[in-house]
Amino acid sequence: MLVSVASICQFRVPKASHVYEHSTVKKPIWRWRQRSPVIRCCNRKEAVETKMEKNYYELLGVSVDSEPLEIKEAYRKLQKKYHPDIAGQEGHEHTLLLNEAYKVLMREDLRRKYDASIGQMRAFFSGDMSGLGYSSWDGSLRSKALFVDGNACIGCRECVHHASNTFVMDEALGCARVKVQYGDDEQKLEVSVDSCPVNCIYWVDREELPVLEFLVQPQPKEGYGVFGGGWERPKNVFAAAESFSKQLKNQTANQHQRNTHFTVEEETPAQAEARVNASKKINAGRFSRLWDWAKRAFQKDM
Amino acid sequence: MAEPAYTVASDSETTGEEKSSSTFAEIAIGIDIGTSQCSIAVWNGSQVELLKNTRNQKLMRSYVTFKDGVPSGGVSSQLLHEHEMLSGAAIFNMKRLIGRVDTDPVVHASKSLPFLVQTLDIGVRPFIAALVNNVWRSTSPEEVLAIFLVELKAMAEVQLKRPIRNVVLTIPVSFSRFQLTRIERACAMAGLHVLRLMPEPTAVALLYAQQQQQTAHDNMGSGSEKIALIFNMGAGYCDVAVTATAGGVSQIKALAGSAVGGEDLLQNMMHHLLPDAESLFLDRGINEIKSMGLLRVATQDAIHKLSFQHSVQIDVDLGTGSKISKVVDRGEFEDVNRKVFEKCESLITQCLHDAKVQIEDVGDVILVGGCSNIPKIKNLVLNVCKRDELYKGMNPLEAAVCGAALEGAVASGLSDPFGNLDLLTIQATPLAIGIRADGNNFVPIIPRNTTMPARRELLFTTVHDNQTQALIFVYEGEGKTVEENHLLGYFKITGITPAPKGVPEINVCMDIDASNALRVFAGVLQPGSHLPAIPFMEVRMPTVDDGHGWCAEALHRAHGSSLDLVTVQKKI
Structure with missing residues (x-):
């Protein structure tokens, strides 16, 4: 469990493994010295560009609903391009990612866990929003769900105090978030929502929840010129969610059609499991983010 | 490819290894150092070519003799007779000894070899010596291997008319990383740079991938995935690999290996013929070494013959007053070595299990290595794999070295206009x-x-x-x-x-x-x-x-x- 969590976090956070890369680069790897510098340069550039900015599906260039056979084929094709035997030592980091992505996506259980963790699970695209996301559900699914806008939250812990089974404090981000939907009784929930001094706890539609929860997580930011890298989350998470959904719909219009047979009315056992996994992920996720922060701190100081 | 006029700054930080950068196209050669035999191959631009020594041999005996104090290896020298190799002056089976400590059972088993293997059983390297002018002269497996590699290198350099530096070596699956460093050390002593150390069955897998791709090209087929089981048993080691092959990519699913091989078959058989062999050989007098050599040659012959006939007559005069005269049949041979064969079976089962592959899904079963002629090995592999036929189209003794040469070409960055080098092995960790x-x-x-x-x-x-x-x-x-x-x-x-x-x-x-x-x-x-x-x-x-x-x-x-x-x- 820990291993997989650690590697996922390594992937999700672009600079997570930099501590290691630093040392890798410093070390003269003379086995590959006889290669032409021309090849090395372009490879390095490519490696930097593609480095970990993508999720496993994008990395392998497959759609989220692809069959194992397609994944295998894509993996082989990419290996032929990036494997250190062919691309030289610069292919090392990328091949590590490919291997990790392949391992996760080829195993049904790991893939489901991963899908849940990136907040855009296959179920999401199949049209049935069963409330999978960062928070898990206690009991049956309901039409409304609680959501904390992390941008507005001042970290007063008022909600955690009133409904400790539902809300948790995210120490790394300094804001509260929902761990378990309906973890406490209605009354406690009402009190905690009302007690929030900045009114950042919202009742939202269940369908909106995964997107919101996905977007409220700080995401690694791509560098554009001087506005390089870093982390960001949308200023207005609700507006961002709306455009994000629209974008997704456009992007996956074709997939929607292909996927209609995936559509299910009730929550399938697989989804139920994913929901459970998602809650596990939160517990571990808290830790993994700390790990990333520690690593980033390392890197700054290096 | 033209070299740019500048050098990237980070490139200059190296330690003088850089000189070879102008010879970018240097193709690494493939070497298969077997426990008993050795071969060398290179990609000649269109296919893999095995290099022959001056006596027109593709496979050379792996040994170094220190006779008269001048070391010479099996590449160039010609032994007058097999017995000369067993006179105590020659060191062989170094692959079984390299990187092992003196508490290792494999080292203990090597004590019956005609040269000196002394153990103190405290977990240090064993003392190894060759008999030179009636004196035990110390050496080490690394040194012996290096002498041998120098000869191989010289032979290849003469034939290819270029200096050789980069090599791809095949190694047994069960080698520990410490043993690998010893192999690298031996190569460094011989002035060779190890580009890759390839487990033997994965080299065979790469050759298989190339053959499959060629067939796919010929049939204009899509080249769907094929799963192959590779069983490689030589004199010193037995290795198994399961590989998934498609489009020239050989993906190693699982590896399994153990230090059992023809040498064990031979020793078990010698023990069977002469049960008190150990006590006889304890002192290593000149006469004992000689009689041990005689027994070894006779047993080796018998085992070879048993591959083609059902029984064999062994007549050997050990010279010390004892004579062995015996008829041995195949059943007896298989009985004496039952444990070895059982180990082979368990390796296959374990490998299939690790690869999460059902035996029904295996497309081809490939049997290579020096022991592939033994009927029992053939039957055993066919039985475990529930097959009637083995994969044909590979020379069992040359497959590993061909694969190593292919890997050498691929890892040297070579490409082939006909797509013959459009290959890749995705390795897996054996331990x-x-x-x-x-x-x-x-x-x-x-x-x-x-x-x-x-x-x-x-x-x-x-x-x-x-x-x-x-x-x-x-x-x-x-x-x-x-x-x-x-x-x-x-x-x-x-x-x-x-x-x-x-x-x-x-x-x-x-x-x-x-x-x-x-x-x-x-x-x-x-x-x-x-x-x-x-x-x-x-x-x-x-x-x-x-x-x-x-x-x-x-x-x-x-x-x-x-x-x-x-x-x-x-x-x-």
Whole structure:
């Protein structure tokens, strides 16, 4: 469990493994010295560009609903391009990612866990929003769900105090978030929502929840010129969610059609499991983010 | 490709290895150093070509004789008679001895060889010596191998008319990383640079991938995935691999191997013919060496003959008054070696299990190596794989070296206009690598059969309150406790902030690159703090040299369990 969590976090956070890369680069790897510098340069550039900015599906260039056979084929094709035997030592980091992505996506259980963790699970695209996301559900699914806008939250812990089974404090981000939907009784929930001094706890539609929860997580930011890298989350998470959904719909219009047979009315056992996994992920996720922060701190100081 | 007029700054930091950069197109040659035979091959621009020595041999006996004090190897020299090799002056079977300590059963089994293998049973390297002018002259497996490689190198350089530097060597699956460093050392002594060390069956898998791709080209087929089982048994080692092949990519699913081979068959048979052989040979007088040599040759002949006929008459005069005259049939031979054959079977089953492949899904069964002619081996492989036929189209004695030559060409960055080099092997780790934790247990961090290159990490924590230091012992192997595994190295992590036991988080990360180099990173994490406490450590393994068992013991004596670690429990 820990291993997989650690590697996922390594992937999700672009600079997570930099501590290691630093040392890798410093070390003269003379086995590959006889290669032409021309090849090395372009490879390095490519490696930097593609480095970990993508999720496993994008990395392998497959759609989220692809069959194992397609994944295998894509993996082989990419290996032929990036494997250190062919691309030289610069292919090392990328091949590590490919291997990790392949391992996760080829195993049904790991893939489901991963899908849940990136907040855009296959179920999401199949049209049935069963409330999978960062928070898990206690009991049956309901039409409304609680959501904390992390941008507005001042970290007063008022909600955690009133409904400790539902809300948790995210120490790394300094804001509260929902761990378990309906973890406490209605009354406690009402009190905690009302007690929030900045009114950042919202009742939202269940369908909106995964997107919101996905977007409220700080995401690694791509560098554009001087506005390089870093982390960001949308200023207005609700507006961002709306455009994000629209974008997704456009992007996956074709997939929607292909996927209609995936559509299910009730929550399938697989989804139920994913929901459970998602809650596990939160517990571990808290830790993994700390790990990333520690690593980033390392890197700054290096 | 034209060289640019400038040099990238980071390129100049190397240590003079850079001179070969102008010979970018140097094709690495493939060498298969077998326990008994050796071959060398190279990609000649359109196909793999095996190089022949001056006596027109493609396969050369792996031995070095120190007769008259001048070492000469099996590449160039011609033995007058087989008995000369067994006179005590020649060292052979170095692949079974290299990198092993004197408590190793394989080393003990080698004590019946005609040269001197002395063991003190304390976990150091054995003393190995050749008989030169009636004196035991000391040498080492590395030295012997290096002499042999120098001859191979010279032979190839003459034929290819260019200096040879980069090589791809095939190795047994069961070799530990320490043994690999010994092989690399021998190559360095011979002035060769190891580009890749390839487990033998994976070299065969690469050749298979090439053949499959050619067939796919011919049929204009799509080249769908084919799963093959490769069984390779030579004189010293037995290896199994399961590989999935498609489009020239050979993906190793699982590897299994053990140090059993033709040499064991031979020794068991010798023991069967002369039960008190060990006591007879204890003193190693000149006469005993001679009679042992006679017995060895006779037994070897008999085993070869038993591959083609059902029984064989053995008549040998050992010269010391004892004569052996016996008829041995195939059943007897198979009975004497039942344990060896059982081991082979279990390796196949284990490999299939590890690869998560049903035997019905296996497309081709490939049998290679010097033992592939033995009927029992053939039957056993066919039986376990539920097949009637083996894969044809490979020379069982040349497959490994051909694969190594292909890998040499691919890893040298060569491409072929006809797509014959559009190949890739995706290797897997043959042994698990981990550290000592939870008392005396071995906790794997990179499990066996992980796709390479690989990087894995695991969290550990302290066992004592206010523990500020921790020792990281890196082991390789499959055993549950550390004693069953090979120690690769150790180092200390310092600067753990004093805290109750179980609180500090120590991250241990291992990284294996495509050329199989292992690096271990470790350091203390400080949650909540943005300041790095202590820089992480990066250690290239293996670091221990001889007597590795002793290091762990000495460290334990000195520190007890005060610097121990435990795995972090799941936080759910």
